[in-house]
Amino acid sequence: MIAVKDLVEIYSDGTKAVDGISFEVKEGEFFGFLGPNGAGKSTTIKVLTTLLRKTEGKVSVAGFDVDRSPAEIRKNIGVLSQETSLDVDLTGKENLRLQGRLQQMRGRGLEERVDELLRLVQLEPVADKPAGRYSGGMRKRLDLASALIHSPRLLFLDEPTTGLDTQSRAAIWQYLEGLNKKERLTIFLTTQYLEEADQLCNRLAVIDHGKLVAGGSPAELKESVGGETITLLLRDVSLRPKAKEVLKAVQGVREVVDSDGGFTAYAKNAGQIIAGIVTSLDRNGIQLDFLSISIPTLDDVFLRETGRRIRSDELSRRETEPFLM
């Protein structure tokens, strides 16, 4: 359904937003693009949806080349952009009807589809109210419905739940799972939320600084971390290098990665070696402030591949990044 080979996107100011990525999405898949803000997710989606011309590489969507047949691609795809774009003066129903008309639908077929979608996203009771009076979650649901109006084969979602409350997010997840499982709709989703990628996607590509750093099903990715995650915080940070050597020497520890104020170590059957870890550190005069064992998350996958966590990165960026569009 989607085939991307060596895609490069360089903006006119010289920024390399996407740096030679390749991946495929098969029909019926729920494919996720996971990465922190500014990783290149939105840029990739803009190229795939014909909104942005690629600098280099080969990209085909729904069987058509993005450069040669953008119009054919647009017929086959639905797109939910990151920023909700509705006409706030028009009612929910009028918004959907306009979108349907622009997708070359008309007459009874269009009216029936509008009603069907309003039912699907549970906006029937407010269908005749101006979209400007909708809450954030309702607007997103209406936007989702308008992306589906022409029954596309492939749906693109660019951070569909960013900025939504938990309840609205859960509702969007539910619709998306239904569309993918019941209607066999192929979905391409970008997200910076680990839980979202984990819960919804059959397959993931992890992207950072315009490059793919890992790929596979959420389960495979987490398994690749190698057993459980042990997080340690040192009382005296200056003992870091020594502590790392000690940790690596403990039998059963597979890998040790630096993380804020301490380490993250990966081990099979972590529970059984934890005593060994504590004893070894203690014998070397290294005291711990904190220790925990957990099942690996996708964040651990990201940490192992990039040396950073998505979460902390996301927070620090959000404060410094200027508000655009």
Added chain:
Amino acid sequence: MTLLYDSQSLVGRYVTKLIRNPTLLGTNLATPLLFLLLFSQLLTKFGEFLPAASGGYLSFLTPGVIIFSAMIAAPQGAVSLVNDLNSGFLSKMLLTQANRSAILLGRLVTDMLVAVLESILTILLAFAMGVQFSAGLPGILLILLTVAFFEFALSGIFLAIGIRTRKTETISAVSGVLFFPLIFISSAMFPLSFFPSWAQTISNYNPVSYASDVIRNLVSGGLTMATLASAYGLIGFLAVATFAATLYQFRKVVS
């Protein structure tokens, strides 16, 4: 014919928006209608310098105010397009199968409709104040056609600026700077014989003068083919130039 269908869909959208925001039309019309009321009451002495058959200063002023009331639709339309550009709604339209040109055409047709509507309201007020339209209903229809055509030519300037800068503030600023010389250094509001010769020269090249003269001849009588042809020729030339500028800027956004 997706161009027609899509343009029609978009005109429908803009008209609905206008109906939901009726105050916008009112705000637009306030200044020109105020001009009509104030100038016609304050500057009555001007009538003494006009030919006896012309119907006094009120009749002289009316065509200028009709053109002014129509001109205001142009920046307004560009503001609406810039808002779509910045809210992501334009991208959303570009992601559909809609004809690209329809996005511009729908906007231009709406602006022409608004200009015509504003002119009709101005004509009604003038009529209520006692202005006689000597060319009758066919004359009024030709006035509205002239207004629509003039509006089309003017819209291109603001659409091109809007798409280029993506700022509604720039559109307002440019319209403020552009409109007053265009209106006042032309034959729209005052008889040319009042002007110093430099202003008369400028006025002779000002498209607003040409459009006003056509309308004035339709109000007071005496329209010649030559006046009509030179006005439509100049406005047509302007329309081609501004539409080309708009298309050029729009292509950069679309591709």
